[in-house]
Amino acid sequence: MDTVARLAGCAAALALVFGAAFGVGAAVGEPPVVPVPAAQQADDRADEHVPVLPDPADGLSATAAGYTLVPAVDTLVPGERGEYAFTVTGPDGEPVTDVEVVHEEPVHLVVVRRDAAGFQHLHPEVGPDGVWRTPLTLPAGGIYRVYADLAPTGGPALVLGTDLFAPGDFTPIPFGPSRVAQVDGYQVRLDGGLVPGEASPVFATVSLDGAPVTDLQPYLGAFGHLVALRRADLAYAHAHPGAPAPAAGDRAGPGIAFAAEVPSAGGYRLFLEFRHGGVVRTAEFTVDVG
Numbered sequence: 001m002d003t004v005a006r007l008a009g010c011a012a013a014l015a016l017v018f019g020a021a022f023g024v025g026a027a028v029g030e031p032p033v034v035p036v037p038a039a040q041q042a043d044d045r046a047d048e049h050v051p052v053l054p055d056p057a058d059g060l061s062a063t064a065a066g067y068t069l070v071p072a073v074d075t076l077v078p079g080e081r082g083e084y085a086f087t088v089t090g091p092d093g094e095p096v097t098d099v100e101v102v103h104e105e106p107v108h109l110v111v112v113r114r115d116a117a118g119f120q121h122l123h124p125e126v127g128p129d130g131v132w133r134t135p136l137t138l139p140a141g142g143i144y145r146v147y148a149d150l151a152p153t154g155g156p157a158l159v160l161g162t163d164l165f166a167p168g169d170f171t172p173i174p175f176g177p178s179r180v181a182q183v184d185g186y187q188v189r190l191d192g193g194l195v196p197g198e199a200s201p202v203f204a205t206v207s208l209d210g211a212p213v214t215d216l217q218p219y220l221g222a223f224g225h226l227v228a229l230r231r232a233d234l235a236y237a238h239a240h241p242g243a244p245a246p247a248a249g250d251r252a253g254p255g256i257a258f259a260a261e262v263p264s265a266g267g268y269r270l271f272l273e274f275r276h277g278g279v280v281r282t283a284e285f286t287v288d289v290g
Contacts, residue, residue, distance in 0.1 A: 058159035059147045059236030066091035069148050069160035072131060076138050078166040084109070084124070084136040088148060088160065095130030100151040103220040107132060108149040111164070113142045115172040116231055116269035119282060141168025145234045159236050175269065181283035185209060188272060188283035194228075196289060199259045202226070202239075204272050204283070212254035219275035221245040224256040231267040265289050 062069040072085035088096040099106045109122040109132075124134035138144060144164040151157045179190045185208060192202040204224060206213040216223050223246065227238040239258040246252070262268060270285040 059145070059161035060233060062160055062162045064158055064160060065156050067096065067152065067155065067158055067160065069146075069162050071146070071162055071164070074163070075165045075167065076136065078138045078141050078168050081135060081137045083133055084111075084122075084146070084164070085131050085133045086124075086146075086148065087131055088150065088152075088158075090152065090155070096150075096152050097126050097130050098153045100153055102151050102157075103222065103225075105220065106150065108147075109134060110147040110149065110227060110236070111136065111138075111144055112229060112234070112269075112271075113140075113144050114234065115142070116175065116229055116234070117173045118142075118144070119227075119271045119284065121225070121227075121271075121273060121282075138164070138166040140170070141166045142170040147236050149238075161234075161236065175286040177288055178284075178286050181272075181285055183281050183283050184279075186213070186276070186281060186283070188274075190270065190272070190283075190285045190287070194260060194262050194268065194287060194289045196262055196264050199261045202258045202260050204256045204258070204274075206254050206256070206274060206276070208276075213276055214253045215251040215276070216253040216256070217275040217278070218246045218248060218250060219273060219280055223252045223274070224258070225273040226258050226260065227271045228260055228262060229269045229271075230262065230264070231269060235263055237262060262289055 058064075068089045070087045070089060072087070073083075076082040076084070090096045102108075105123045106126070107124050109124050111120040111122065112118060118139050120136070122134045122136065124132040126132045132148075144166060146162050146164050148160045149158070181188045181190075187207045187210075189205045189207075190202065191205070192200060194200045194202065204226075206216060219225060222243070225238070227236070229236055237260060239260045256272075256274065266289060268287050268289060270287060272283045272285070273280055274283070275281075
C-alpha cells in the first residue's frame with residue numbers, strides 16, 4: 001500500500017475513533033488531520049501548517065544528505081549547568097546558519113540518555129560565529145544521545161544525532177510497558193496502536209485530578225509535541241497534531257490526536273509535551289510494538 005493510501009486510511013480512523021472517544025475535546029479543540037510523511041523539502045515545511053514526520057530511522061547518524069552535526073564539546077559534568085555548543089556544516093563545508101523556522105523554532109535539540117531516560121527538548125540560538133548554543137544540565141552520569149532537528153533553507157529536513165558523555169555511575173532504568181503517565185497531578189493516557197512502517201493514529205488524553213483538561217494551550221505551534229524513540233538504537237521520529245497552527249488564545253482538549261510512523265517492531269519510549277496553565281510538562285510512555 002502506498003503512502004497516500006495509508007494516510008487516507010489513517011485519516012478515516014482518526015475521524016471514527018476521535019469522534020467516539022474524544023467528544024469533549026472535539027467540541028473545544030481542532031479536528032484532527034493526519035500529518036504527511038517527511039520526505040519533502042524545507043520550503044514545504046515552512047509554507048505548510050501540516051505536520052511533518054522525519055524519516056522513520058532518523059537520528060542514527062551525525063551526517064545526512066551532505067550535512068554534518070559537529071559538537072564543540074562531547075562531555076559535560078552531570079548535575080552542573082553547562083553549555084552545549086555545536087555547528088552543522090553543509091555540503092560546502094561551511095556552518096549552516098540560515099534555517100527555516102519550523103514549529104516556531106529554527107532548531108529543536110532533543111537530549112535523552114541511552115536508556116531513554118532524562119528527556120529534554122531545547123532550542124539553541126546561533127551566534128555570529130555560526131555556532132549554536134544552549135544551556136544544558138545533565139541529571140546524572142551516562143551516555144546521552146543528542147538530536148538536532150532542523151531544515152536548512154533550500155535543503156532537506158534533517159534529524160542528525162551524536163553522543164554526549166557525562167562521567168559518573170550509571171544504572172540503566174528498566175522501564176516496563178506503560179500507557180498511563182502521572183506528572184504534577186496530571187494523568188495522561190495514550191491510546192492507539194503503532195504499526196511498523198505505517199502512519200498510525202495515536203491519541204493522548206489529559207486530565208487533572210480526575211477531570212478532563214479542555215483548555216490546553218498551544219506549544220510550538222500545536223497543542224502537543226510527540227517524540228518516539230526506538231529503545232534498541234534510539235532511532236527518532238516525531239509528530240504534531242494534524243491541525244492548522246492555533247492562535248495564541250486558542251484552547252483544546254482533553255484529547256490530542258497524532259499520526260506516528262515507527263520503522264520496526266520492538267520497544268519504544270514516547271514523550272508527549274503539552275502546555276497548561278502556562279507550564280510545559282512532559283508525559284512519558286513505554287510501548288511494545290508487535
